[in-house]
Amino acid sequence: MITLTHYLVLSSILFVIGLIGIVRRKNLLMLFFSTEILLNAVNIGFAAVSKYHHDMTGQMFAFFIIAVAASEVAVGLGLLMLWYKRNSTIDLDSMQSMKG
Amino acid sequence: MYEIIAFYLFSFLTIFMFCIVVFSKNALYAMSALAGGMIFISGFFFILGADFLGVVQIIVYSGAVMAVYAFGMIFIDTTRDVKEKIKGKRMIYSFAVAIAILLVVIVSSPLVSSAIVSQSPMIDGVSNPKMVGYILFTQYLVPFELTAVMLLVAMVAGIVLVSKKMDISLSLKDDFIAEDEFERGVAK
Numbered sequence: 001m002i003t004l005t006h007y008l009v010l011s012s013i014l015f016v017i018g019l020i021g022i023v024r025r026k027n028l029l030m031l032f033f034s035t036e037i038l039l040n041a042v043n044i045g046f047a048a049v050s051k052y053h054h055d056m057t058g059q060m061f062a063f064f065i066i067a068v069a070a071s072e073v074a075v076g077l078g079l080l081m082l083w084y085k086r087n088s089t090i091d092l093d094s095m096q097s098m099k100g
Numbered sequence: 101m102y103e104i105i106a107f108y109l110f111s112f113l114t115i116f117m118f119c120i121v122v123f124s125k126n127a128l129y130a131m132s133a134l135a136g137g138m139i140f141i142s143g144f145f146f147i148l149g150a151d152f153l154g155v156v157q158i159i160v161y162s163g164a165v166m167a168v169y170a171f172g173m174i175f176i177d178t179t180r181d182v183k184e185k186i187k188g189k190r191m192i193y194s195f196a197v198a199i200a201i202l203l204v205v206i207v208s209s210p211l212v213s214s215a216i217v218s219q220s221p222m223i224d225g226v227s228n229p230k231m232v233g234y235i236l237f238t239q240y241l242v243p244f245e246l247t248a249v250m251l252l253v254a255m256v257a258g259i260v261l262v263s264k265k266m267d268i269s270l271s272l273k274d275d276f277i278a279e280d281e282f283e284r285g286v287a288k
Contacts, residue, residue, distance in 0.1 A: 002103055007148075010115075012201055012205075014118060033131070033169075034121070036134060045208070047144065048148060051148045051150070055220060056235045060236065064247060066157070067251060070164060070165060070254070071250055074255060074257070074258040077171070078258040
């Protein structure tokens with residue numbers, strides 16, 4: 001029998017994978033991929049809680065997270081294109097103009 | 101029984117795909133694996149009875165978001181590996197993992213208790229998409245409208261950010277010539 005704990009453990013495993021990606025990756029596009037993994041991991045947790053507590057709130061929040069992810073991709077890729085036009089690289093180490 | 105098999109199959113496949121995303125050096129493989137992982141996650145939603153969420157997951161993530169990323173791939177030469185200077189910071193990785201697990205435990209520990217009151221309970225006999233529409237257009241109407249505004253703002257922002265110098269045809273001429281003409285046009 002699959003319980004809520006199974007889903008929460010899976011969700012945390014996926015979250016950890018995404019977090020490792022965020023820490024490890026130096027390419028901006030790969031960083032966006034890792035962010036998507038984080039958001040999806042949380043979505044699984046929300047949907048599972050929604051089922052096991054017979055409550056629609058979890059699914060509603062999952063919808064809003066999907067909307068946030070979609071707009072994040074639109075704005076993020078726009079900024080990425082702008083940066084690439086200017087510096088012709090999307091490596092994270094090149095973004096040190098704020099370094100004191 | 102089928103639920104157990106499906107859960108373990110999908111969880112294995114999802115973790116495998118996302119590991120490819122995180123550890124692959126080829127950007128194209130990473131993107132394809134991410135798209136596959138999104139599809140498998142929608143499988144979880146179907147198991148959990150959230151049919152509408154699963155469909156939205158396939159349409160929005162695997163359809164729209166991955167298509168946008170595919171356009172973003174023009175910045176990366178997919179035949180070559182992504183060059184990254186990855187330093188071996190085992191300490192940071194292990195701390196990140198430990199903190200993430202701790203965070204999940206802290207945030208999800210109240211769920212184990214039985215003191216949770218259902219804010220918008222599911223009604224038996226009503227299908228999931230109907231229930232979603234009912235809750236979304238009554239209880240969550242204001243956030244729904246705000247989300248629509250947010251998506252509009254994001255769309256406008258994306259267009260504005262990317263479409264600078266759109267009035268000059270960059271595709272017909274060399275980029276530098278067109279930029280020179282633009283600069284001269286500004287100077288006039």
